Amino acid sequence: MDWQQLLIIEPYSWAAIGTALLCGSLVGLERQMRGKPVGIRTSSLITLGTYLFIVGASSVMTDATDPSRIIGQVITGIGFLGAGVMLARDGVVVGVTSAATIWVLASVGVAIGLGYLDVAIKLAVVVVGVLFGVDLLEDYFQSLTRGVHKKYTGWKTSFRRDKQG
Numbered sequence: 706m707d708w709q710q711l712l713i714i715e716p717y718s719w720a721a722i723g724t725a726l727l728c729g730s731l732v733g734l735e736r737q738m739r740g741k742p743v744g745i746r747t748s749s750l751i752t753l754g755t756y757l758f759i760v761g762a763s764s765v766m767t768d769a770t771d772p773s774r775i776i777g778q779v780i781t782g783i784g785f786l787g788a789g790v791m792l793a794r795d796g797v798v799v800g801v802t803s804a805a806t807i808w809v810l811a812s813v814g815v816a817i818g819l820g821y822l823d824v825a826i827k828l829a830v831v832v833v834g835v836l837f838g839v840d841l842l843e844d845y846f847q848s849l850t851r852g853v854h855k856k857y858t859g860w861k862t863s864f865r866r867d868k869q870g
Contacts, residue, residue: 716764717757724822725752728813728829732806735833739840742790742803748810751786752825755779755814763818776815783811806836 712719726749733748743751762775787804809832816825 721817725756725817728752728825731829732832751810752814755811756817759818
């Protein structure tokens with residue numbers, strides 16, 4: 706048996722798979738360290754899965770198919786996944802940032818699927834910068850924590866109350 710044959714995964718590439726896992730891990734690590742949903746595993750699987758769908762669709766391209774439709778379908782499917790992490794408690798919607806993170810992770814996976822590996826890594830760093838940087842700004846400027854950006858902590862107690870009652 707030729708062991709090198711086992712490592713061939715055409716039309717996929719090990720470099721792109723590694724990039725997808727790296728990008729997902731970068732964003733997921735930030736979320737997981739802060740105790741937010743969509744941690745390392747989920748983030749890595751989103752970028753990897755999106756990459757696999759994009760390359761898989763491109764590999765079956767014929768005159769009658771359009772792989773760009775797969776990108777549209779991925780966006781729609783990821784939207785449903787993101788909607789699943791949002792909750793409404795006491796008139797406040799929580800989990801919107803996690804849903805947006807899922808959505809942007811899919812776009813990073815699309816970039817990887819299109820062959821822009823270095824761009825995808827840079828975009829993942831930008832996403833971490835936004836997630837971490839805005840939180841720092843909110844901690845520094847009290848005016849940013851009013852209104853829709855106010856941190857809502859009552860959902861934990863109302864969720865427990867709903868489960869018991």
